[in-house]
Structures are given as structure tokens and as C-alpha cells.
Amino acid sequence: xxxxxxxxxxxxxxxxxxxxxxxxxxxxxxxxxxxxxxxxxxxxxxxxxxxxxxxxxxxxxxxxxxxxxxxxxxxxxxxxxxxxxxxxxxxxxxxxxxxxxxxxxxxxxxxxxxxxxxxxxxxxxxxxxxxxxxxxxxxxxxxxxxxxxxxxxxxxxxxxxxxxxxxxxxxxxxxxxxxxxxxxxxxxxxxxxxxxxxxxxxxxxxxxxxxxxxxxxxxxxxxxxxxxxxxxxxxxxxxxxxxxxxxxxxxxxxxxxxxx
Amino acid sequence: xxxxxxxxxxxxxxxxxxxxxxxxxxxxxxxxxxxxxxxxxxxxxxxxxxxxxxxxxxxxxxxxxxxxxxxxxxxxxxxxxxxxxxxxxxxxxxxxxxxxxxxxxxxxxxxxxxxxxxxxxxxxxxxxxxxxxxxxxxxxxxxxxxxxxxxxxxxxxxxxxxxxxxxxxxxxxxxxxxxxxxxxxxxxxxxxxxxxxxxxxxxxxxxxxxxxxxxxxxxxxxxxxxxxxxxxxxxxxxxxxxxxxxxxxxxxxxxxxxxx
Numbered sequence: 001x002x003x004x005x006x007x008x009x010x011x012x013x014x015x016x017x018x019x020x021x022x023x024x025x026x027x028x029x030x031x032x033x034x035x036x037x038x039x040x041x042x043x044x045x046x047x048x049x050x051x052x053x054x055x056x057x058x059x060x061x062x063x064x065x066x067x068x069x070x071x072x073x074x075x076x077x078x079x080x081x082x083x084x085x086x087x088x089x090x091x092x093x094x095x096x097x098x099x100x101x102x103x104x105x106x107x108x109x110x111x112x113x114x115x116x117x118x119x120x121x122x123x124x125x126x127x128x129x130x131x132x133x134x135x136x137x138x139x140x141x142x143x144x145x146x147x148x149x150x151x152x153x154x155x156x157x158x159x160x161x162x163x164x165x166x167x168x169x170x171x172x173x174x175x176x177x178x179x180x181x182x183x184x185x186x187x188x189x190x191x192x193x194x195x196x197x198x199x200x201x202x203x204x205x206x207x208x209x210x211x212x213x214x215x216x217x218x219x220x221x222x223x224x225x226x227x228x229x230x231x232x233x234x235x236x237x238x239x240x241x242x243x244x245x246x247x248x249x250x251x252x253x254x255x256x257x258x259x260x
Numbered sequence: 261x262x263x264x265x266x267x268x269x270x271x272x273x274x275x276x277x278x279x280x281x282x283x284x285x286x287x288x289x290x291x292x293x294x295x296x297x298x299x300x301x302x303x304x305x306x307x308x309x310x311x312x313x314x315x316x317x318x319x320x321x322x323x324x325x326x327x328x329x330x331x332x333x334x335x336x337x338x339x340x341x342x343x344x345x346x347x348x349x350x351x352x353x354x355x356x357x358x359x360x361x362x363x364x365x366x367x368x369x370x371x372x373x374x375x376x377x378x379x380x381x382x383x384x385x386x387x388x389x390x391x392x393x394x395x396x397x398x399x400x401x402x403x404x405x406x407x408x409x410x411x412x413x414x415x416x417x418x419x420x421x422x423x424x425x426x427x428x429x430x431x432x433x434x435x436x437x438x439x440x441x442x443x444x445x446x447x448x449x450x451x452x453x454x455x456x457x458x459x460x461x462x463x464x465x466x467x468x469x470x471x472x473x474x475x476x477x478x479x480x481x482x483x484x485x486x487x488x489x490x491x492x493x494x495x496x497x498x499x500x501x502x503x504x505x506x507x508x509x510x511x512x513x514x515x516x517x518x519x520x
Contacts, residue, residue, distance in 0.1 A: 157421065
């Protein structure tokens, strides 16, 4: 199929990279950028280098229509030094390289951990522990894209940094930026690993669909969305993603738990 | 006078450091930390070292009650590499050193530039250019501590990073943190350098008073305040600082302009 949009995926060898590329290769021509390309990685042209080296990554951005920036140390408990190298510097590099190459859009994998301290309070603080007493699904104020920044670690600070950098590149250079505060994506796509996932699960197919919507939507400037399936006990807002992007999640963690 | 609170000022040789130390030495026992100590710097015990070296700065935090963190490259147009070194890494180091030494409170010099893109829109976008047509002083929505992060440069991204880091250290380690989104402080303390200062001026005595209130207020956890004098044409909220801190600015840029 000719003229498929060209999309560079940073962290293309990682979990979400593989999910996206396998699900959407009919519609997009993917290329990759990652620090390694193991045999399990998607079979796409991939530049293997340290994303913390700006000059080294620039060639991967030439001729690309959009970038999905997933490359990061995914350890939410990461220490400062590793987060600084693998999340801060890499993320600056990706926005800067996209700007220099004239890329139109960046979909940035932010995280709920940019505002993770809010989750510990109120209804979400109980739901995440499996305590639903006196609560109705959806019958409380969701944590949404307007809450103030309250990271729960250096990883979360790094994600807040990425959002701030994305806002700057959007406002000042016209880069179109969607930030996804992604919930819990697991390798086996099973939301029963812990009770918090009843709230926070983002299934593989919902993740691929959400990123695809961010690539396809018209008129984007800068937006923040939550990435979570349509879980009965979710405490993050997905109305903004539904209304703005046409996000239509198919999965609900509740359907996978024994009590239905 | 015995038992004055011990306050470490980072960037003690800089403009605001000098203003604070000269104004408040009767009430606080100041020490300094800076990359240099020229003859014009306050005559206080000062550790001279690169604040980007964590191990080197730790001794300055021992036995200190509070830290006023002013050290940074003050160039709002600074490029990424210098902001990364002089603003990001130094600011992480200061919060981390304060935590390790058991310091109770950090007053952090943030900046209006963390959210500087809002200023370009609406009434503030005209006021900053000296166009007051159809506007009443205070008769419009002020930019306040709840607006979303929209930096206007790497400097502003660094200030947003400092606020996020302060929130994390407050939430997780009990450090008391006040962030001041400081307006325009000038060496000659004259608000007539440009028309924007009619809105954004923070006089020397109001700056010292505001920082002193942040050091003295009881019950602080994490707060963000604007640092601006009581200017007729200000577009930043100071009600939060007045109500929470007892901030009582004495100056108004309008009084210094020829038309009164």
C-alpha cells in the first residue's frame, strides 16, 4: 500500500512498541529507534543507538511524519541518575530531533506517575487497594488532565518534564503533541496480576487503538489524555480522550476477574 | 542575638540573594552557597563550589533550618545544555541535599516563565505591551497557581521541573516547600526599564518580605505563590500569597511611572 504515513517509534523493541507495531502495520509504515534490537523485536528498520546522544539519533527522524516516543527506563522506582540519562535527556533529544527534522506530530508516552500522588487520596486511594465500600463506579470525581503535577518518584518527575517540554515545543514551534498518561500495560495482558489493575489496566488492543487515534486525529495542538481501558473501577478520566480523539476502548478489567 | 534560625542561601552572591541577606540579617543567621563570591557578595560564610556537584555541596546543608534556593542560570533564553547543568541538576541536588541533612524547609525560586505562555494570551497579552484599552485594573481573571504548566523556554521548563521536584519531596519526605514564581527583579530596582514591568515588577523590599514570609509561615506543606509587587496592572494572582503567607507588598510600579 503506497503513501502510508511514516511513523518512527522510539523504544520500538519494548512492550508497547511491539503492541503498536503489530496492531497497526497495515495503516502506518513504521521505523524504530532503540538501544537494542533483540530477536523478539518487531521486524522493521531500526536505528540501534543510545537515545541520549542527540547527534546519533537525528538520522532516524528524516522523512518521518510522526513520532511515537516510548523510549525510557520504565522502572517507576528508578533513581535520579538513570532517570536523568534515560528519560530526561532522551526526551529532550526526541522533541528537539523532531523539530529539526520538521516532523509534524509527537505522541509522547507520559504516565499516570506524573500525578501519582493524587491516586493515594480519596476514592482512588481505596479503590487501588480493592476497597469499594460505599462507592459507585464512576460516582466520584475522576483524576483528569487538569490536576496539578504531583509526581510519585523521579520517573514521574521525568514524565512531568516530558509533558512540559511537549507543551513548549507545541506552543513555540508548532509541533503537534499528544501526551498519554498510560495506566498499567502488562506483558501477558492479564489484569489479574494485582487488584490495582482492576482500575488501571490498559489492554494491548486499547493501547494500540489509543495511540492510533493520537496519530490520526485532526487539529491537534497540545493535549494530555489518560490511557486506560473502560474499567468499571477506573479513577482516571477518559471522557476527554473519547470526546477529542474518538477513543473507544473495548476492554474492562472487571470482565476478567472471577466475580465478573 | 542567639537562636536565630539558620538559613542557607544558594546563589547567595546573586541579586536576590544580596537583597534578602541585607534585608533580613537581623532575624536569620545566613550562610551561602555559590559558584563564586565576588567582593560585592554578602559578607557571610559561603561555600564556593559548583552546585551541580552533589557531594561537594552536602556540607553546606548540615545544621541548617531552611534553604532559600536561588542558584540558577538566570538567563530565560538559556540553551538546553546550560539549563540542564545549572538549573535541573543543581535543583535536584539542593532538594536531595536538604532531605539528607534533615532540613525542614526549602523556599524555591521558581519563575513566571514556568507558565509564561499564558501571559501572551488574553488581557495579560495586551497589558504586557502597554495596551490597557477597555481594561480595568484587576477586572479580569488573574493567572494563578492553578494554571497548567506552559513554559516559554528551557529556563521555564527547568522551573517547572523544580516545582515538580519540590512537590515530590514534600509529599514523600515531608520537606516543606514554597515555590515562588518570581516576576521581574532588577538590579537598580526601577520598574521603568520596560512597560511590561508595570505589571511584573517585584521590588527589592517586597521580594525580601515575601521570602521572609515563606520562611516564617506555620504549617506549610507545598505551595506555589507569585512574587510580584502590588502593581496596578499586575496580571498574576497575589491573593493566595496574601491569604496564606500574610504577604503585604508595599510597592506599586504605577507610582514610579510619570503618569502616576
